[in-house]
Amino acid sequence: MDDSDTRRGMPAAHRRLADEHAAAGWAGNGDRFGVAGAILGGDLCLIWSDELFATSGLPMAELTRARPIFDRMRTQLMGGQFLDVLESARGWDGLTTDQRVARARTVIRYKSAKYTIEHPLLIGAAAAGVTAPDRDALSTYGLDLGEAFQLRDDLLGVFGDPAHTGKPAGDDLREGKRTVLVALTLDQASSSTAALFDRLLGAPDLDEPGVGELRATITASGASSRVEQMILDLSASARTALHTTTGLTEQGREALDALIDVSTARTT
Amino acid sequence: MDDSDTRRGMPAAHRRLADEHAAAGWAGNGDRFGVAGAILGGDLCLIWSDELFATSGLPMAELTRARPIFDRMRTQLMGGQFLDVLESARGWDGLTTDQRVARARTVIRYKSAKYTIEHPLLIGAAAAGVTAPDRDALSTYGLDLGEAFQLRDDLLGVFGDPAHTGKPAGDDLREGKRTVLVALTLDQASSSTAALFDRLLGAPDLDEPGVGELRATITASGASSRVEQMILDLSASARTALHTTTGLTEQGREALDALIDVSTARTT
Numbered sequence: 001m002d003d004s005d006t007r008r009g010m011p012a013a014h015r016r017l018a019d020e021h022a023a024a025g026w027a028g029n030g031d032r033f034g035v036a037g038a039i040l041g042g043d044l045c046l047i048w049s050d051e052l053f054a055t056s057g058l059p060m061a062e063l064t065r066a067r068p069i070f071d072r073m074r075t076q077l078m079g080g081q082f083l084d085v086l087e088s089a090r091g092w093d094g095l096t097t098d099q100r101v102a103r104a105r106t107v108i109r110y111k112s113a114k115y116t117i118e119h120p121l122l123i124g125a126a127a128a129g130v131t132a133p134d135r136d137a138l139s140t141y142g143l144d145l146g147e148a149f150q151l152r153d154d155l156l157g158v159f160g161d162p163a164h165t166g167k168p169a170g171d172d173l174r175e176g177k178r179t180v181l182v183a184l185t186l187d188q189a190s191s192s193t194a195a196l197f198d199r200l201l202g203a204p205d206l207d208e209p210g211v212g213e214l215r216a217t218i219t220a221s222g223a224s225s226r227v228e229q230m231i232l233d234l235s236a237s238a239r240t241a242l243h244t245t246t247g248l249t250e251q252g253r254e255a256l257d258a259l260i261d262v263s264t265a266r267t268t
Numbered sequence: 269m270d271d272s273d274t275r276r277g278m279p280a281a282h283r284r285l286a287d288e289h290a291a292a293g294w295a296g297n298g299d300r301f302g303v304a305g306a307i308l309g310g311d312l313c314l315i316w317s318d319e320l321f322a323t324s325g326l327p328m329a330e331l332t333r334a335r336p337i338f339d340r341m342r343t344q345l346m347g348g349q350f351l352d353v354l355e356s357a358r359g360w361d362g363l364t365t366d367q368r369v370a371r372a373r374t375v376i377r378y379k380s381a382k383y384t385i386e387h388p389l390l391i392g393a394a395a396a397g398v399t400a401p402d403r404d405a406l407s408t409y410g411l412d413l414g415e416a417f418q419l420r421d422d423l424l425g426v427f428g429d430p431a432h433t434g435k436p437a438g439d440d441l442r443e444g445k446r447t448v449l450v451a452l453t454l455d456q457a458s459s460s461t462a463a464l465f466d467r468l469l470g471a472p473d474l475d476e477p478g479v480g481e482l483r484a485t486i487t488a489s490g491a492s493s494r495v496e497q498m499i500l501d502l503s504a505s506a507r508t509a510l511h512t513t514t515g516l517t518e519q520g521r522e523a524l525d526a527l528i529d530v531s532t533a534r535t536t
Contacts, residue, residue, distance in 0.1 A: 026357035036353045039307055040346050046311060047342045050318045054335060060328055067322060074315045078308050085304045089294035 014038035062127035069126055073119035080110030087178055092186075100183035105147065108180075112153075113146025117263075121256075131247055140241035141256065148234035149263040151227050154179040158215060159224070164267055170211030176202020180230070184223035193217055235260050282306035330395035337394055341387035348378030355446055360454075368451035373415065376448075380421075381414025385531075399515055408509035409524065416502035417531040419495050422447040426483060427492070432535055438479030444470020448498070452491035461485055503528050 011019070018034030026033070053070055054063070084107050092100050121142045125135050156165050157172030158181065172179065186197060196217060200210050218224055242256050279287070286302030294301070321338055322331070352375050360368050389410045393403050424433050425440030426449065440447065454465060464485060468478050486492055510524050 021357060024358075027359045028357055033353060033357050035303075037350060039310075040350045040353075042307075043311070043314060044343065044346045046314055047318070047339070047346070050315070051339045051343075054322065055339075071315070071319045071323075075312065075319075078312045078315070082305060082308045085301060085308075089289060089296055089301050090292075091295045 012038070013041050058127060062129075065129070066123045066127040069119055069122045073115060073123070076110055076119075077115045080107065080112070080115065083107050084111050088176065092178060092183070097183055097187040100178070100186070101180050104178060104180045104183055108147050108150045109143065112150040113143050115146075116149065117146035118142030134245045134247045137241045137245045141238045144234045144238040144241065145260055145263055148231045148238065148260075151180060151231050151234070152264050152266075154181050155224065155227055158218060161267070169208070170206065170214070173201060173211055173214050174204060174206040181218060181223050181227050184226050185218045185221045187221075187223070189221065193221070231264050235264050280306070281309050326395060330397075333397070334391045334395040337387055337391045341383060341391070344378055344387075345383045348375065348380070348383065351375050352379050356444065360446060360451070365451055365455040368446070368454070369448050372446060372448045372451055376415055376418045377411065380418040381411050383414075384417065385414035386410030402513045402515045405509045405513045409506045412502045412506040412509065413528055413531055416499045416506065416528075419448060419499050419502070420532050420534075422449050423492065423495060426486060429535070437476070438474065438482070441469060441479055441482050442472065442474045449486060449491055449495050452494050453486045453489045455489075455491070457489065461489070499532050503532050 014031075014034035014037070016034070017037040018030040021028075021030035021033045056063070058066075087103055087107055092103075095103070118139055119142070121138050122135060125138055130138070154172065154177070157167065157177065157179075158170060160167065160169075162169050168174075182197070182201065186194060189197070196213065200206055200214055203210070206214075238260055239257065242253060242260075245253065248256075282299075282302035282305070284302070285305040286298040289296075289298035289301045324331070326334075355371055355375055360371075363371070386407055387410070389406050390403060393406055398406070422440065422445070425435065425445065425447075426438060428435065428437070430437050436442075450465070450469065454462060457465070464481065468474055468482055471478070474482075506528055507525065510521060510528075513521065516524075
């Protein structure tokens with residue numbers, strides 16, 4: 001349902017299907033046709049993910065150990081996605097900066113950190129029979145790195161080069177995403193800054209000059225630096241947790257260590 | 269995405285969520301909020317169906333035998349649903365009655381017969397270790413009964429009593445569903461009948477008198493009787509196939525025999 005979801009020039013499924021509907025001169029509303037087809041395509045991918053898991057060829061004992069985490073991951077992801085939609089609808093009126101940051105971080109945690117890093121790691125760990133203390137350490141590693149990764153993604157969503165990110169410049173601003181970065185920008189903001197954000201954040205027709213104005217304001221507020229510092233702190237915490245593990249191979253630990261840098265690098 | 273999908277007074281999920289959005293005075297488009305939440309609710313049910321299958325407690329050997337059918341069922345269902353959407357968009361212009369009936373039956377087969385009866389039966393049969401000849405017979409039984417069930421549903425969608433069906437009267441007509449019943453009505457139709465259907469079938473504001481007019485035309489065309497005959501023939505074929513099985517218990521066979529009557533009864 002995200003109209004701006006275009007990656008590297010390839011149209012989103014619902015757009016592509018709506019275009020085909022128009023080209024063929026079919027009956028009915030092409031946008032509805034596109035959305036219906038895209039939903040079904042998503043459902044197909046969802047059931048295939050499960051089919052791939054079940055038919056991966058891993059020994060049954062390993063699959064059985066990993067299954068509860070696989071199931072929990074998918075249920076929590078749907079909750080996280082809904083939380084994201086809900087937060088956009090509820091808005092931030094009357095909340096303190098701390099409350100706004102806490103809400104944005106909760107969405108990040110359920111929608112991104114658990115799904116992108118923590119749970120996939122724990123699925124592998126459970127299958128491999130990793131000990132409980134190591135699993136706890138991997139959980140901390142995954143949550144912290146997952147959050148750092150998403151904070152980097154939020155910065156790239158505002159400041160990133162479209163040639164690298166594959167997203168239009170300032171995409172997150174046009175979408176009106178309520179990120180930690182935005183919460184910190186609005187912290188102790190002057191009334192003129194607050195008014196600027198009220199006017200431009202989430203405006204579907206936000207143009208390049210508007211994006212530039214918001215970017216300059218975010219930078220001047222010090223919010224970018226504060227988010228950069230959060231990324232450093234979370235990366236350090238992830239690294240510390242990783243190095244408390246005792247059962248990983250040296251190669252495995254090195255790979256997860258390198259993943260910290262790759263996931264939080266300034267240009268991905 | 270089906271706005272008319274209201275059962276026994278309970279609003280569809282996307283409507284209910286849109287209402288909550290409006291009641292809370294939240295930001296943004298309430299309809300989009302409702303659709304996003306409903307999609308995620310559907311995704312949740314989809315993954316839970318798989319979780320229930322995998323954690324049903326059936327012996328692993330049985331689950332492993334049943335799994336390929338479970339997977340095929342879900343993939344084919346998505347294809348069937350898309351086929352339904354596609355058929356509505358493509359329309360029937362320039363097709364013969366035979367071609368229209370064939371298309372409507374293909375949709376029924378993939379969207380309904382396989383998913384509602386054939387595959388669930390084969391999943392159980394595979395888990396129970398039923399022999400190949402019996403599985404083939406159960407497949408025929410399931411496809412024929414599934415099609416008969418859907419043809420009955422199509423009749424009820426036009427002629428059914430809302431108090432029994434839980435759907436508004438003439439719901440399928442308002443939705444413009446291209447069913448076997450409609451194809452047979454348009455077969456050798458006079459130009460005035462064809463014009464009536466062009467005007468009223470799929471009209472979102474189709475009212476009671478309009479529904480009555482379409483019903484009378486369908487009955488007068490003989491299409492209802494032809495569909496009733498198809499239901500009888502398919503039921504007979506399902507029953508014949510059922511009684512060629514050799515490995516079912518008497519109780520199992522009786523239950524499946526009774527299911528034929530229940531699934532195709534005139535008032536369900």
